[in-house]
Amino acid sequence: MQIGIIEDDSILRENIETFFSIYPDIEVNISASSIESFLTQSLQVNQEPYIVFIDVGLPGISGIEGISKVRERFQNTHIVMISGTCNEESIWEAVKAGANGYLLKPLSLKRLVEQIDIIKNNGALISPEVASMLFSKINQKPPERKVKAEELLSRRELDVMDYLLKGMSYKEIADKLYISYTTVNDHVKKIYHKLGINSKGELLALFIN
Incomplete structure (x- = not known):
């Protein structure tokens, strides 16, 4: 590496x-x-x-x-x-x-x-x-952004997104939700597509004032 x-x-x-x-x-x-x-x-x-x-x-x-x-x-x-x-x-x-x-x-x-x-x-x-500062800020996300995500994403996609925002790895999310790593990866791709973003950084930025 x-x-x-x-x-x-x-x-x-x-x-x-x-x-x-x-x-x-x-x-x-x-x-x-x-x-x-x-x-x-x-x-x-x-x-x-x-x-x-x-x-x-x-x-x-x-x-x-x-x-x-x-x-x-x-x-x-x-x-x-x-x-x-x-x-x-x-x-x-x-x-x-x-x-x-x-x-x-x-x-x-x-x-x-x-x-x-x-x-x-x-x-x-x-x-x-x-992490403590970042997640505190995310928890103050504007209601309209939260509503938009809830309208566009499925319940499972919302769960995956919440864990991503907490800094968890795909493997950790898979273990938490009892699904495979590949399934997590598929969910993340759909989340990014539906929200019109391309990276975790952009996802975090959506929920920061």
């Missing part, structure tokens, strides 16, 4: 690189201190990173602004933001920009490797503090 890192703290970036180097199935193929440097390096790689970790507070182009630029270069890459503060505005902007996760520093590198499996199973990589 290829991984990209965009972090201006050189010590943290080197620590992440060193830690991942002990795992034979993980390779950091792009390591940069800025979005600009990442984009330059991206021209030299042959394989798209599966995940790119982006620091929110970067010099030059900010991490949140950089989400769309990374997406332009690598359309299928999963993007996880990392930040030293649980800033509500930054979290909403990152989600609306299409981030697949949001983690707070200090990072537990050992746990981070374990959590990569969450992304691989279509879950959202979110720190507990961020």
Whole structure:
């Protein structure tokens, strides 16, 4: 698995690189201190990173602004933001920009490797503090948006959507609803089609003021 890192703290970036180097199935193929440097390096790689970790507070182009630029270069890459503060505005902007996760520093590198499996199973990589803030905001979703979803989606699709909004992976949803992983995937495709969206980030954005 290829991984990209965009972090201006050189010590943290080197620590992440060193830690991942002990795992034979993980390779950091792009390591940069800025979005600009990442984009330059991206021209030299042959394989798209599966995940790119982006620091929110970067010099030059900010991490949140950089989400769309990374997406332009690598359309299928999963993007996880990392930040030293649980800033509500930054979290909403990152989600609306299409981030697949949001983690707070200090990072537990050992746990981070374990959590990569969450992304691989279509879950959202979110720190507990961020999840609490995010779900509180979602629970305040405008009534008209909730009504629209209830009108368009079946009962089972609504159940799947609610679990997606809680950051659960497809496997976790399958276990919760006693259905197969494939069935969950089919439900998600129908949810996205009916709501006119293409990603989990867009789904979250629908329910954030």
